[in-house]
Every structure is written in structure tokens, then in C-alpha cells.
Amino acid sequence: MTSRERALGWLAGLGLTAGLVMAFGVAPREATQGNVQRIMYLHVPAILVAYLAFGVVLVASVIYLWGRAAGADRLAHASAEVGVVFTGINIATGAIWGKPTWGTWWTWDARLTSTAVLFLVYVGYLLLRGMVDEPDRRARAAAVVGILGAANIPIVHFSVKWWRALHQPSTILGPEPSPIATPIAATLLVNWIAFTLLFAYLLTARMEIARFEETHAG
Amino acid sequence: MTYARRTWIVLWKDLLSERRSKETLNALFFFALLLLFLFQFALGADRERLTAALPGLLWLGFILSGLVGLGRAFLAERENDCWEGLLLVPGDKSAIYLGKVAGNLILMLLVEAILLVLFAVFFDVDLGAHPIRLIVVIGLGTLGFAAVGTLFAAMTAHVRAREVLFPVLLLPVQVPVLLGAVKATEAVLLGEPLGAVGHWLGLLAAADTIYLTVGVLTFDAVLEA
């Protein structure tokens, strides 16, 4: 483990601790939902980080197809894997948040559905990588899926949003009431930064492993 | 040889070999017939439920047939050792992609036409009230499916477990196309003018454009052995 990796790890740990303290100590008890709303400080940062991760996959995939740099492929792979983890956490915490507030674990509302589709696309990406042995072909195929998956995100967003609009008005509680109270905003921000640091750390660690595996494969 | 000409040659070759063997088309025709029976048995005799589900059933039928058909998209090249032939085509390989998309599109539209007739006959529904609108909607949806399907078919052609990986990769990406196509088809079958679903058509057209663009830009990389 490099010293930079170690530093990132400590920073992430620090950030997560701060975020936790704020989520339970600083953030107020929400008026309508009660304390269950504190799940938001996990749920929202997770998906924001996931979007960052898949954005990185997109850029790395394009870079790979452009110059065939193995490092770009490793970055794409690592970022997709970490992104899937955070997406899964977002979906799971969303379900746990939804059960007491909506009365159901799952509902086909726009956000949940879009996120589920996102999850499926990038799990597919990882499955594909697992099924191709030749490194070059694997990297090329994965890059195509990585690019298409990301390009598809806005299309999915609008299609699901319009799909839901016909079924029910958006009475679903959004994560942010408007205007957003300062303690809530601050807690959200701190947790978001903490999650982003954690993402950077996990990404670096995962890439290091990929580099190891490559140099000792053949 | 111009780009357009190369595209046309690929399309013509596929159409010609399909017309001679009729392999895929015949198999897909019977597959479509079977699907119809499945839908009937799965949904039962409730006419109201069936009519309500009709747009969704139509597109389920289109997609399932499409998966089977697209899965075979590069079969000829694979089985007859022609893959290297594809690689040797001079110039921009994306011409092959567009030719293949066009061929797959035509094949899928043919099967969909058959499915529409079968639906009309076996489920006693009137699908021909607004043929032009229906064709536009089905065309846009099928194009999106063919665009990504052709790309992924080439991509998974030499991959282990491609029969399961191909649908696993294709279907999540096609969710918005399915949503839009079903909504638009529903509107058409209800007699609404196309303007009422203009936003869905716009979305489908945008999706098709994006998919084709990505396909054209990346097909070269996908084809490499």
C-alpha cells in the first residue's frame, strides 16, 4: 500500500466519523418523518458517488478505446466495481427508508427504478469482464458497455420520469425539503465529502490490485 | 468503394442469404406463434385484462423474438469462418455495422408484422385503425433495439456464455426504449394523435441517434479479433 493510499484511507475514515457524528448529533429530527429521515445521509451521498464512479468509467472507457492504455482499462474496471457497491448501498438504504415511510420495501417510482436499471447495467459490465479471458478483447468490450451505459443514463432518467408521471403525482418525499435547512445541508455535505473520499480510497486500492494481477498474470 | 456502397453490400448479402435459406425467418415465425400461445395461457381468457396489457404484450413479443433473432446476427460469420473476412474489409468498419443494423431492422420488422397479424387474428383485436402511426412507433422502437443489439451481438460473438450474456447486457440498456415504445403504442391503439405522445417519440428518436452514434464510433474496436 502506497503512502498516498494510506493517507486517503485515513482521510476517508476521518470524514466518515465526522459524517456519522453530524448525522446523529447535528442534524435535527425531521418534522414529518422523524428520525428515520437520517437514512438520507447515507442514501443520497451513495448515489452521488455512484454517478461519479460511472462518470469515471465513461471517461476511462473512452480513453482506453482512444489509446489502448491498460491503465485506463484498470481505472474503468475498478470504478465500475466500486460504483456498483455504492449503487447497491443506495438501493438497499432506499428500501429500508421506504418501508416505514411509504409502507413498502419497493415502489416503481422514478428514482428507484432508474437506479435499479443503472445497477443492472453495470453489474452486466462486471459479468462481461468476468466472461472474457483475453485482456485486450475484455477491455474493448467492457469499454463499449461502459460508454453505452453512461450515455444511456439521461435517456433512462427521462423515460422513467415520464413513465411515472402518468401513474402518480410525485408525492414521494424527496430527500431535500425546500428551502433546505442549514444543519441538514451541512450534514449532507460532510457525508458527501466523506463518501467521495472513501470512493477515492477504494478506487485506488482496487486499481492497485488490478495492476498487481496484471503484472503477475503472464 | 464508397461508404454507402459498402453498407449496402453488407445489407444485400444478409438479405440475400436469408431469402435463400429462410432459416431465421421460419424459426422466428414459429417462435412468434408459440409466444402468442404462451401469452394466452399466461393471461387466461380475461379479455379486458388482455386488451389492457396489449401494448406491453406486443412489445414483449417483439423483444423476445428480437433477442432470438439478434442472437444469431453474426452466426453466419462465426460458423463459416468468415470473421476474418469482416476484418479485411477496407476502410471504415462502421459501414458493416450500419449494414448489419439495417438487415437486422428489416428482419425484426418482418417478424413484428407477422406478430401483429397473429395478435389481430388470435386475440381478435383491431390493430389496423392507424397504421401509419403504428408503423412510426414500431419503427423507432425497433431501430433502437437493432442498433444496440447488433453492437452487442458482435461484441459477444466470441465470448463465453454469450447466449446468456447477450440478453443480460442488452435488456437493461433497452429499458427506456421499451417504456417509450409501449407508451406510444398504447396511445396509438387508443386512437390518440401522434402529437399527444410527441415527447416519447422525441425520446425514442434521441435514443436511436445516440445508440447508432456509439455503434458507429465503437464498432471498429468491437470487431477486432
Next chain:
Amino acid sequence: MPDNWGYVFSAYGLAAVALLGYWRRLVGRAKRLADGEGRTGNETG
């Protein structure tokens, strides 16, 4: 509305388990790879 602390702790617990688990998996893999390299002769010097 009741506070549903059970749900809150489940959510945080799940996230913690998932992230910790993933992190430990990464660290474990890295360690095994590093050890393997050391044993078979340090190629990178």
C-alpha cells in the same frame, strides 16, 4: 410519526457491513498478491 430507530440502525449497519466487507476483501486480495510475489521471487525488485 414513530421514530423507527430500528430502520435507521439497519440502514447504517447494512452500509457499514457492505463497505467494511468490500474493503476487507480488497485488503485481503492485496495482501495475498503481495505475499505471493515475495515468495516466488521479487520480480519488481
